[in-house]
Amino acid sequence: MTSRFLLLSDVAAELNVSDSQVYHMVRSGDLPAIKIGGRGQWRVERSKLEEYIERKYAETAEWVQQNPLVE
Known part of the structure; x- marks a missing residue:
């Protein structure tokens, strides 16, 4: 069974970016998340x-449509 919620580190691994980028x-609000628990961990x-x-x-x-590759 797949977990409904992911740690930020799981998201970083999925997108192949750093934890700090996630x-x-x-x-910034670009990626919706929630804070849970007493320590306010992001999910x-x-x-x-x-x-x-x-x-x-x-x-x-x-x-890409607005910035066509010009050769």
Whole structure:
């Protein structure tokens, strides 16, 4: 069974970026997350990560369209 929530380090591994990059994405509001527990540990719902990835694909496609490769 797949966990519903991921640690920031799990998200970093999934996206192949650093933990600090994921923390910045969460703190900036770009990647939705929740704080839980007395120590306020961050968790990202797997479905929110998938939505984030789809949004980034759309943003990248739009950017590519607006910035064609000129050879």
